[in-house]
Amino acid sequence: MKSLLIKSLLVLFALTTTAFAADPLPSWNDTATRQAIVAFIGKVTTPGSPDFVPVEERIATFDNDGTLWAEKPMYFQFLFGFDRVRSLAPQHPEWATTEPYASLLKGDVKAALAGGVPAATQILLSTHAGMTTDEYDVMVREWIATARHPTTGRPYTEMVYQPMLELLAYLRANGFKTFIVSGGENAFMRPWVEKTYGIPPEQVVGSSIKTRFELRDGKPVLVRLPEWDFVDDNDGKPIGINSHIGRRPIASFGNSDGDLEMLQWTTAGRGARFALLVHHTDAAREWAYDRQSTIGHLDKALDEARQKGWTVVDMKSDWKVVYPGAAR
Amino acid sequence: MKSLLIKSLLVLFALTTTAFAADPLPSWNDTATRQAIVAFIGKVTTPGSPDFVPVEERIATFDNDGTLWAEKPMYFQFLFGFDRVRSLAPQHPEWATTEPYASLLKGDVKAALAGGVPAATQILLSTHAGMTTDEYDVMVREWIATARHPTTGRPYTEMVYQPMLELLAYLRANGFKTFIVSGGENAFMRPWVEKTYGIPPEQVVGSSIKTRFELRDGKPVLVRLPEWDFVDDNDGKPIGINSHIGRRPIASFGNSDGDLEMLQWTTAGRGARFALLVHHTDAAREWAYDRQSTIGHLDKALDEARQKGWTVVDMKSDWKVVYPGAAR
Numbered sequence: 157m158k159s160l161l162i163k164s165l166l167v168l169f170a171l172t173t174t175a176f177a178a179d180p181l182p183s184w185n186d187t188a189t190r191q192a193i194v195a196f197i198g199k200v201t202t203p204g205s206p207d208f209v210p211v212e213e214r215i216a217t218f219d220n221d222g223t224l225w226a227e228k229p230m231y232f233q234f235l236f237g238f239d240r241v242r243s244l245a246p247q248h249p250e251w252a253t254t255e256p257y258a259s260l261l262k263g264d265v266k267a268a269l270a271g272g273v274p275a276a277t278q279i280l281l282s283t284h285a286g287m288t289t290d291e292y293d294v295m296v297r298e299w300i301a302t303a304r305h306p307t308t309g310r311p312y313t314e315m316v317y318q319p320m321l322e323l324l325a326y327l328r329a330n331g332f333k334t335f336i337v338s339g340g341e342n343a344f345m346r347p348w349v350e351k352t353y354g355i356p357p358e359q360v361v362g363s364s365i366k367t368r369f370e371l372r373d374g375k376p377v378l379v380r381l382p383e384w385d386f387v388d389d390n391d392g393k394p395i396g397i398n399s400h401i402g403r404r405p406i407a408s409f410g411n412s413d414g415d416l417e418m419l420q421w422t423t424a425g426r427g428a429r430f431a432l433l434v435h436h437t438d439a440a441r442e443w444a445y446d447r448q449s450t451i452g453h454l455d456k457a458l459d460e461a462r463q464k465g466w467t468v469v470d471m472k473s474d475w476k477v478v479y480p481g482a483a484r
Numbered sequence: 485m486k487s488l489l490i491k492s493l494l495v496l497f498a499l500t501t502t503a504f505a506a507d508p509l510p511s512w513n514d515t516a517t518r519q520a521i522v523a524f525i526g527k528v529t530t531p532g533s534p535d536f537v538p539v540e541e542r543i544a545t546f547d548n549d550g551t552l553w554a555e556k557p558m559y560f561q562f563l564f565g566f567d568r569v570r571s572l573a574p575q576h577p578e579w580a581t582t583e584p585y586a587s588l589l590k591g592d593v594k595a596a597l598a599g600g601v602p603a604a605t606q607i608l609l610s611t612h613a614g615m616t617t618d619e620y621d622v623m624v625r626e627w628i629a630t631a632r633h634p635t636t637g638r639p640y641t642e643m644v645y646q647p648m649l650e651l652l653a654y655l656r657a658n659g660f661k662t663f664i665v666s667g668g669e670n671a672f673m674r675p676w677v678e679k680t681y682g683i684p685p686e687q688v689v690g691s692s693i694k695t696r697f698e699l700r701d702g703k704p705v706l707v708r709l710p711e712w713d714f715v716d717d718n719d720g721k722p723i724g725i726n727s728h729i730g731r732r733p734i735a736s737f738g739n740s741d742g743d744l745e746m747l748q749w750t751t752a753g754r755g756a757r758f759a760l761l762v763h764h765t766d767a768a769r770e771w772a773y774d775r776q777s778t779i780g781h782l783d784k785a786l787d788e789a790r791q792k793g794w795t796v797v798d799m800k801s802d803w804k805v806v807y808p809g810a811a812r
Binding site for chain 1: 678
């Protein structure tokens with residue numbers, strides 16, 4: 157018990173330090189975007205304010221791909237899947253002559269994905285299923301610890317956005333519970349998001365595949381099956397939020413049309429609400445894309461954001477740095 | 485921010501008070517059951533102990549029906565469904581001559597449920613779907629605030645078990661995050677469990693029906709559909725825990741064979757683990773039932789608990805009181 161008390165005190169000091177530090181968002185330029193964030197957090201946390209929200213209702217939901225970490229040249233979970241194909245190839249000689257595997261093994265990702273979403277899904281389901289949840293957890297941990305991004309050479313967990321890390325911490329210091337609500341798989345995110353974002357596994361809502369409970373020599377396991385259980389994208393985001401969280405968020409953060417329904421759902425609640433889109437406008441430091449891009453397609457949501465006055469991050473002008481460790 | 489600090493301090497004082505109060509479990513007799521609970525919590529929270537568990541991994545999962553509140557003469561959610569049938573009957577004249585509704589409307593619950601689980605399911609799905617999630621939330625809140633148990637005349641939220649409320653608080657005071665993992669519907673529990681058990685909606689894993697996202701006059705709603713999404717019972721419990729929590733609990737609490745897989749899953753993890761069954765042995769103060777009962781059927785799990793040395797609460801001898809407000 158003593159350790160819990162000490163821990164509580166440390167948390168309290170950490171809170172105090174964060175809250176009264178000169179600047180909780182040092183990587184954000186002092187633009188209208190930053191001002192909108194600070195104003196929202198201020199008004200929902202000020203007792204007596206007409207917009208005050210009790211701590212237990214301060215739920216904030218974040219998309220992951222393109223919102224908390226990068227998503228180019230394609231979703232990092234797909235790159236994990238491609239690496240899995242290469243690792244598993246010796247056990248699947250038939251892949252040498254079967255698409256989409258054959259192209260992938262020749263290094264021709266574009267040809268492998270010519271089959272579109274069905275081809276990508278086939279790669280994911282065939283490489284992400286068949287093992288127990290514990291075995292999969294180990295695979296993800298090993299990959300995330302060792303794999304490097306094809307163009308930047310950085311570990312994937314260093315391709316997270318420093319300004320968003322600060323925003324997550326700032327929200328939590330103000331009593332918010334931060335959740336991920338991502339089209340990515342929950343089991344792919346949970347092994348590393350706690351260390352990387354400070355978000356515990358139980359606050360991750362993602363896509364999922366079905367699992368089967370089995371007793372193996374009397375020991376229970378959950379076996380991952382090659383079948384979707386839930387796709388947490390588009391209308392799946394409010395559905396997943398309702399199913400997993402059971403409360404409507406008061407603030408949501410996304411970057412693509414896949415986040416539109418989550419932002420609509422969030423802002424349709426009573427009282428003060430906040431919706432933000434990260435607009436990838438920085439080809440020099442990251443990537444610049446929106447309406448023409450397949451990955452991170454941002455079109456309708458951008459129009460609706462402008463029409464409804466949601467906050468849109470202009471990555472190029474709003475962020476002092478993109479990735480952690482870069483000079484400000 | 486100031487309010488959060490004050491709140492944190494209050495939480496800290498509350499923790500301190502709870503932890504150092506003479507007795508955190510005043511409604512538990514000093515039996516082997518109570519001693520097993522206290523010993524487990526002690527060893528996983530003592531720094532330096534070989535059984536020490538970091539705070540973030542202190543996950544405890546509780547069944548609801550028969551573990552946190554009563555479940556006789558049948559699951560309270562069914563009684564809610566029966567009340568819904570009576571409320572909706574004027575809009576469904578055909579129910580007067582259609583089973584299972586006709587018997588139910590005549591007050592003959594036994595005949596209504598002669599069709600077994602399919603009949604009960606039909607009642608639930610036909611009375612729990614067709615409205616938005618917000619509308620359903622209001623219905624549940626109104627019912628739970630006004631309905632009375634058919635034999636005790638108590639509000640349902642006063643048919644919770646006082647010793648279990650103390651156990652929940654004791655676990656939380658020791659850094660545990662407490663979750664409900666119940667065959668009951670998550671949307672049926674979430675409106676009232678925070679006030680009743682101190683468990684927030686996002687820590688409720690339950691059965692669920694499908695929902696559909698719709699824009700109605702531009703306003704997004706989730707419409708409840710008469711179709712199961714997930715049944716959180718038996719093997720569904722570890723599956724639901726994996727899907728919603730993404731961490732294996734270190735302690736689980738149940739009362740029936742429907743909880744067996746959850747207890748197996750919990751105790752199969754590495755390190756110190758705790759599994760407990762509430763055995764309903766007290767016909768005078770509550771109900772006495774186990775192997776012969778349909779609702780709360782406890783047979784295989786009782787055998788396995790004895791074989792594996794899990795803790796079994798003998799309600800009659802281990803609990804000083806059953807419901808809140810009763811004299812100790």
